Amino acid sequence: MNILDRELKPWLHGVISVLLSFCVLWAMITFPELHHTFVDGVNNILYYPEKPAIEMRDIVKYSSNWVLERSSLRERVTKLELENRAMSAELQKAGIKVPVPKEGNVTAKITLRYPDDWWQEFRIDKGSRAGIKEGAAVTSEGFLIGRVIRVDQNYAWVQMITSSSFLIAAAVDETRDLGVITGDDRGNLTLLYVPEERQLKNGMGVSTSLMGRHVPPGIPIGRVIGAKESKDGFMPISIQAGAHLTQLYSVEVYSGGDN
């Protein structure tokens, strides 16, 4: 009778549920793969109920930014067209045939970005069905912002360049100095392994170097904003990301590199 009475006490159920919650928390921290499975499962279930909200948000955002984006994109297109024309002319002069590009970009929307993993990863609404592959470069406004780390049929996870576990070969555009870009989980970027005698100036551009088949060389990353204290003959260089990493809504994923 006493046990039955206790079973009807709400506080007892409250204590049990809190303890169970902590067990779940412990299990998810200990087994990250299990955590990812549950997260992806819940996100798959909620994909359709949330779709109208995602569409509505995009309509509001794009309509408010339409004028600004349009003028900035037109400027960029004009600049790129001029550059392209000049390069084509140079290639023609040199007698080099220009191959027809086979690769393209897949535009994807960001559907999840954890506050506590803000500078580490986010999820996008396109997956292998849309041609996204593991390791593919992810850009925003033409600048590299990360790389695909996990792919499912309908979604993929992107590791951001600001993540401390992100490493990518990069080159300084003006001097062709090579290094490795990494993040610090706090939104800052550093170019490592640049010899300390190199005189890099603020404002110099940094872009990807030949890294792998899914990350083409020459994708802009950001600009040099200063040097840190030298260590072991190398000078870490602070880099400012070119993309607005705090205002990411949609991204482009490089879908080339099959061959």
Place this chain on the structure above:
Amino acid sequence: MIYLIAVWLLQDFVQVFLMGFFIVPNIFLMLLLMMSLLPATSREKQIILIWAAFAGGLIWDFRWTNLPGLTAALNAGLVAAACFLWYKIPAQGRTVVFFTFILIASILFSGFAHFVLWTVPSQVALRQFFVQQLLGVPLVIVFSLIYWKVSDKNV
């Protein structure tokens, strides 16, 4: 239970719509507190509501937070604590004002716990916390009014 599912989905819908701008107040927890503290709610139903709070919180964690179990523990713990406190005070004290006090305290505690466990301390997080609490004010008023109307009918 349909109300709970509907409100959970509504909260999720609003959060998706406002993602990147601010964090939506915990409407699901407010509804759970209201339902569990209504005069007509039996202890059996309160227990069901505690486990509903746990389940809803856990799914929310898998969708929105990186600490699965945190919202579940907060929701279930706060509903259970509210029920415990509600029955510890004399029946004359179980008024709309006291319900509103419990609602505000629970929402503040839940929001603050999430803010503290936000691993990257920043002004953005602090701003998000304040905006979330400010947005919760009209909801607290609405839930208090609903509680007042519904509990009046039950008396």
